[in-house]
Amino acid sequence: MAQDLKRRAGDDDRVTRTQEMLYELTVGEVMSDNVVTVHPDQTMSEIRILMRDNRISGAPVVENGKLVGMISIEDLINALLEKRIDVPIREGMTTDVDCLYSDESLVHCIAKFYRLGHTRYPVLNRKGELEGIITKGNIVEGLLRKLEIEYEQTETKVSAARQRPAMRKFFEDVFADEISFTFKYNIVGQTLQHAGTAASELKNALKKLGVCPPLLRRIGVAVYEAEINLASYTQGGEIRATIEKWGVSVEVLDSGPGILDVEQALQPGYSTAPDWVRELGFGAGMGLVNIKKCSDEMDFTSSVPEGTHLTMRFYFTS
Ligand SMILES: Nc1ncnc2c1ncn2[C@@H]1O[C@H](COP(=O)(O)OP(=O)(O)OP(=O)(O)O)[C@@H](O)[C@H]1O
Numbered sequence: 366m367a368q369d370l371k372r373r374a375g376d377d378d379r380v381t382r383t384q385e386m387l388y389e390l391t392v393g394e395v396m397s398d399n400v401v402t403v404h405p406d407q408t409m410s411e412i413r414i415l416m417r418d419n420r421i422s423g424a425p426v427v428e429n430g431k432l433v434g435m436i437s438i439e440d441l442i443n444a445l446l447e448k449r450i451d452v453p454i455r456e457g458m459t460t461d462v463d464c465l466y467s468d469e470s471l472v473h474c475i476a477k478f479y480r481l482g483h484t485r486y487p488v489l490n491r492k493g494e495l496e497g498i499i500t501k502g503n504i505v506e507g508l509l510r511k512l513e514i515e516y517e518q519t520e521t522k523v524s525a526a527r528q529r530p531a532m533r534k535f536f537e538d539v540f541a542d543e544i545s546f547t548f549k550y551n552i553v554g555q556t557l558q559h560a561g562t563a564a565s566e567l568k569n570a571l572k573k574l575g576v577c578p579p580l581l582r583r584i585g586v587a588v589y590e591a592e593i594n595l596a597s598y599t600q601g602g603e604i605r606a607t608i609e610k611w612g613v614s615v616e617v618l619d620s621g622p623g624i625l626d627v628e629q630a631l632q633p634g635y636s637t638a639p640d641w642v643r644e645l646g647f648g649a650g651m652g653l654v655n656i657k658k659c660s661d662e663m664d665f666t667s668s669v670p671e672g673t674h675l676t677m678r679f680y681f682t683s
């Protein structure tokens with residue numbers, strides 16, 4: 366029956382494996398930690414030689430272990446034009462630096478690349494210490510590395526799936542008795558500390574039950590976005606996923622404050638994300654759009670101040 370599920374679900378490219386990986390990989394996993402740093406008292410002419418010798422076009426400026434600025438080839442050119450080549454770089458560096466955190470997911474890192482337009486970002490840990498640097502090249506390399514590892518593992522996975530009669534039996538029972546199977550997750554509001562845990566636990570559970578990868582991807586992305594919204598905007602809530610005869614239904618309920626204009630919330634790009642949410646890379650106003658794209662059916666209702674109710678359905682036979 367599990368095989369049957371896989372066949373019936375067919376190929377679905379709404380969420381590709383690569384997109385799914387962007388949610389799984391963190392900045393720390395793909396960044397380069399072999400980073401050339403400079404001190405603010407070094408001069409522009411020293412930096413010119415350092416950039417040339419290391420073939421780099423920018424470097425983080427670090428003082429007493431803390432990031433104090435970034436120096437780029439553009440800053441160097443400006444200094445050359447102004448004939449200020451022997452001044453310390455603290456006078457010509459950029460001090461208002463946009464950074465990324467090593468535990469942020471790649472999906473938010475990419476959003477920052479597009480939104481802010483820089484070519485490289487220093488990567489910090491949550492204590493504010495410099496851990497590495499990331500460019501678009503690092504992201505591509507990281508994705509390719511992971512794809513390669515998974516490709517090598519495919520053979521072993523296929524033979525393991527064949528040895529899973531217990532799972533097939535489970536689905537036969539579900540279908541024969543029309544019973545349903547529910548997973549519940551409580552989500553804490555007003556903190557993104559555990560954000561993403563429920564989505565990844567649910568995905569693992571469904572994977573073990575033999576749900577096919579394209580469907581798993583869609584469910585994983587949609588539940589992740591819903592979980593982040595609960596954690597960001599509400600007083601907390603619950604995610605309930607039920608395996609039914611026809612597919613997986615997911616209910617997301619929260620206890621307020623609710624949404625005044627639901628149609629507006631569903632518009633691409635609309636966001637009321639506060640600063641503490643934006644700092645973590647969220648707030649592009651694309652979460653609900655993604656949920657709609659990933660699910661086969663979506664129902665979104667809300668009342669103020671009671672709360673919001675999102676229902677998503679994912680069919681085995683889409
Ligand atoms: N459960 C909820 N309770 C209250 N408001 C919500 C809830 N879910 C979404 N919203 C509101 O809808 C807006 C749009 O949500 P959506 O998930 O599409 O984008 P976002 O969270 O702002 O950004 P992104 O998801 O791209 O990081 C939010 O900014 C918020 O105002």
Ligand SMILES: [Mg+2]
Nearest residue numbers: 593594652653
């Ligand atoms: Mg969101």
